[in-house]
Amino acid sequence: MDEREHAIDRAAAGGKPRPTLKTIAYMTGLGVTTVSRALNDAPDIGQATKERVRLVARQIGYRPNRAGVRLRTGKTNVISLIMSVETEVLGLTAHLVYGISEHLAGSPYHLIVTPYGAQSDPLDPVRYIVETGSADGVIFSRIEPQDARVRYLHQQGFPFATHGRTDMGIEHPYFDFDNARYAEIAVERLAARGRRRLALLGPPAHLTYSRHMTAGFQQAVERLDLDDVPIHAVTTDSGHEAIQQEIARLMASRRRPDGIVCGSASAAISPIGAAEEMGCVIGRDLDVAVKESFSLMKKFRRDIEVVHEDFRRAGTSLADAVVRTIGGAPAHELQTLDVPA
Amino acid sequence: MDEREHAIDRAAAGGKPRPTLKTIAYMTGLGVTTVSRALNDAPDIGQATKERVRLVARQIGYRPNRAGVRLRTGKTNVISLIMSVETEVLGLTAHLVYGISEHLAGSPYHLIVTPYGAQSDPLDPVRYIVETGSADGVIFSRIEPQDARVRYLHQQGFPFATHGRTDMGIEHPYFDFDNARYAEIAVERLAARGRRRLALLGPPAHLTYSRHMTAGFQQAVERLDLDDVPIHAVTTDSGHEAIQQEIARLMASRRRPDGIVCGSASAAISPIGAAEEMGCVIGRDLDVAVKESFSLMKKFRRDIEVVHEDFRRAGTSLADAVVRTIGGAPAHELQTLDVPA
DNA sequence: CGATCAAGCTGAAACGTTACAGGACGACAG
């Protein structure tokens, strides 16, 4: 009776009464517990009852109240993407977000985005999430070989997946693009165009994948008996002007490269601009290889060698990995290396 | 006593006991209600008590349990960004996300991202959020003059802010870039370079800002007594090939433009590529004006006329607007038009 | 026939919070 009046009240008020377990219990004549267990497919509920409950639930558009579940069970049904606000990687992050939410759609999980600034401690947002229990799992990028976040989360037993690998003897879920292979391919392609003196504009040295890319680059350069023209002063994270200056300096020097391998699309713009400024023609005086996720460069200069890195796929894979981790899957099954063709 | 044992249990177990109101109540010797009210600065709690409670809370790192609050009050402390996964706008969305979360940091709000596909109904995610009550407010883009989402949310009395304006007699919070003014500036700049025959590569006609941009363009073209070379077949949302073809056709035609105004940076790549392919030199045979948010084009071709649109600022403004709306501020105070210089 | 068991269902309690109604106590007016 109590429920009935209540329901009628709300319906009369115009605001929808948002059905709860109690509503279904009242409609089916069952207890709240039974309804809950029926919807959760518990083994001690009769098949007929389950079907009846589910039918009613579907009919009235029942959705479990997230706050109720979360309060009772501690399960938030939230995955947090910890996003660096480095401008250079912002465009890529969007694709990651897309991939993640694509995978999460249809699951009970929501995606929340937690940013952290360039100057602040990357550990802060991670700690916040663990301490406040505001998510069931975490995804993050810009991984270092000795990563404090990985260490912390591993030690806390908190589910996570990284976009990039570590090198610290900890087995954990990750998705990584094979940047060593990318660099090899890039070198090979430039070599096939007859280029002999190659420079690598790589990512910042503290990130794990910097090592991979450098290793692949050097290995291929050596194998094909080419020259390695070192770029030390700048990375893909450097500002436009810095990169331009360095490239200009390089192109004017005695050790002028005839091919550049770029660690990212956005960072490729600067060297190309610098080179063209000096009268170089891409495809004639200089060839450029880039790794890019949204085909941008290829539209601009069709002579550029492009290797595709799929950030959307990274997103779906990472989402999958973290959800499976929450489900208890072992880490070693959740490690993906995306090898470019 | 009960509490005491409990607390000791948890502490001994090593897993942190995550303090609650009960913990503070126990430590201060006050009632749970008093603690709650003290932390919420209720008027019927003594000043001394408030300070004592707050001190203890700070010391032990108390954070209100979101699920508890949400269950009790219905307040989710969540803002949802409804994000179109159109690839063309993905890069921009990232900046929006950045701006929003920057504003939300330090507030109790979390940002959740709800995607919707190109083919699915834009109303779906909005309805989902309202029906499940999974956020306190909503932000979305790609606004149409008669926007179903705006109508629905307004009618539901659900707080929202739009990135773009409508034209349906409904007063609501928005942030919009003044695209009319942008187009005017672009035309003026091209005219100052001596260009007389201008084409506009604008956004899809169904979006509100398409009208703004077109109006500004036409007004300026008329005022400066220039020629309007119409582009009908493609928009900034069209694929690279389609735009290239259309531009190629145009450049080969009798009515060949000597200036192009582009509605977005990503869409500017295609016409420039097409024109250069045909032997045109930007800055000599053709001038291009673009609106862009991350300075990309300018790096590539310094001869391009660039007007900056700040998506990050849009994000902070929208977040502010929606939070204020939740707080009860009237819509007309929360309407911002960002006029380019 | 009584005991045991399984199947199917249930109410009470708890998660952490806030709204509500009310209590204790001192001060102050009549």
Next chain:
DNA sequence: CTGTCGTCCTGTAACGTTTCAGCTTGATCG
């Protein structure tokens, strides 16, 4: 001295969910 008022505090209930222990009922077994 009694009554009223204001200040400061408090217990209970409720939000929607799941866990726990336990209840019926009918069947099976010795």
